[in-house]
Amino acid sequence: MSKDPRGYYQTLGVSYSATYEEIKISYRNLAKRCHPDLNKGHDTTALFQSINEAYSVLSDPIQRRNYDQSGSPIQSVSRSQSARQNVYESKPQIDPYHCVDCGCVSPQLRHILYTQVVSFLFGSHKTNIWGIFCEQCGSKRLTKASIITGAFGWMSAPGLLYSAHALGRNLTGGKKENLINLEISLRQAVYYHLNGDKKNARIAATDARQFANGVQDGWWNDNEKRRAKELKPIIDEILD
Ligand SMILES: [Zn+2]
Numbered sequence: 001m002s003k004d005p006r007g008y009y010q011t012l013g014v015s016y017s018a019t020y021e022e023i024k025i026s027y028r029n030l031a032k033r034c035h036p037d038l039n040k041g042h043d044t045t046a047l048f049q050s051i052n053e054a055y056s057v058l059s060d061p062i063q064r065r066n067y068d069q070s071g072s073p074i075q076s077v078s079r080s081q082s083a084r085q086n087v088y089e090s091k092p093q094i095d096p097y098h099c100v101d102c103g104c105v106s107p108q109l110r111h112i113l114y115t116q117v118v119s120f121l122f123g124s125h126k127t128n129i130w131g132i133f134c135e136q137c138g139s140k141r142l143t144k145a146s147i148i149t150g151a152f153g154w155m156s157a158p159g160l161l162y163s164a165h166a167l168g169r170n171l172t173g174g175k176k177e178n179l180i181n182l183e184i185s186l187r188q189a190v191y192y193h194l195n196g197d198k199k200n201a202r203i204a205a206t207d208a209r210q211f212a213n214g215v216q217d218g219w220w221n222d223n224e225k226r227r228a229k230e231l232k233p234i235i236d237e238i239l240d
Contacts (some may be wrong), residue, residue, distance in 0.1 A: 005071040008054035016068070019066040020059065020104060026054040033094035061105060062195045072201040097184055107188050107204035111181050112138050112163035114174035118152045119159030126162045132184060138174070146170045177223050182211035186231055192239050205238040 004010055009018070012026045029100035030051050034044045059065045063073035096105045113130040133141060146167055164217030169175055212235060215228035 003068075004065075007050075007056075008058055008067065010048050011054040012058065014058075014105075014175050018058075019169060020061075020102070023055070023058050024103065027051065027059070030125070059103060060067075062192070062197060066195075084198075089154060092226060093194060094187060094191055096188050097132050099134035099137050100131045101141070104134050105188070105191075106134045107192060107200040108135055108207060109133065109184055109188060110135070110176055111184055112136055112142070112174040112176055114142055114145050115149070116158055117149045117162045117166045119156040119163070122156060124153070124156050124159035124162050126166070142170045142174055157231065178211045178214035180217060182208055182228060182231060185211060189238050190209070201238050205235050208235050211240065 009016055011223060012018075012023060012030065014023055014026050018026075031048070032038070034048045034051060036043075036045050057067055057073040060073075066219055067073045097109050097130050098105055099109060108130050111130065111132050113128060116127045116129060118125045118127075127140070129145070131141075149163050149170070153159050153166065183209035185204045189201050191237055192198075192201035192204060208231070212228045212232055216225055
């Protein structure tokens with residue numbers, strides 16, 4: 001088998017050992033150059049599609065690993081495995097969440113809410129920012145927001161109050177809602193589980209269990225507690 005049977009690496013012009021960052025940069029450049037709207041007169045649609053297909057496989061760690069190992073982004077199922085995997089055949093494949101900044105798929109994505117305050121002479125502008133981030137991008141965002149708030153947040157009376165609150169929140173890692181993060185962690189866990197990646201499935205499911213416990217202990221209404229309870233057997237199944 002050739003190393004690049006569908007030519008994904010060749011299409012994106014990257015080496016087999018390219019990092020996610022290198023793949024993303026190369027994809028963006030190519031996609032810009034080949035975009036059908038910018039190439040009126042010659043048809044680049046097929047090329048554009050093949051660039052997108054290559055990127056969608058190589059930017060997804062699991063699909064890329066499967067492709068490197070077997071030449072197909074979808075894991076091949078051996079006969080001995082197929083009996084076990086039949087259980088999941090009726091279930092649809094699920095898409096994992098991606099980090100909104102770097103696009104990565106990670107078992108430890110978090111929904112984070114943080115606050116940035118910029119003050120002017122007579123007032124302050126407070127922005128609540130939220131999103132789903134990987135660990136690295138999350139801490140980059142929090143650091144940046146804290147620097148901006150620290151530098152520009154203090155210059156008015158309300159700004160002083162807002163800034164103190166914002167910095168307190170940001171420096172403790174932003175606000176992470178248990179229920180939302182439970183749903184996110186569990187989706188990642190199921191995604192990895194269905195793809196046979198036990199290690200990452202466990203990491204995500206362990207976090208999901210923690211968030212589920214957080215919902216049950218905290219100030220949540222009955223519907224939210226019920227939802228957490230509903231999800232627990234799925235977590236248990238993955239962790240067993
Ligand atoms: Zn990220």
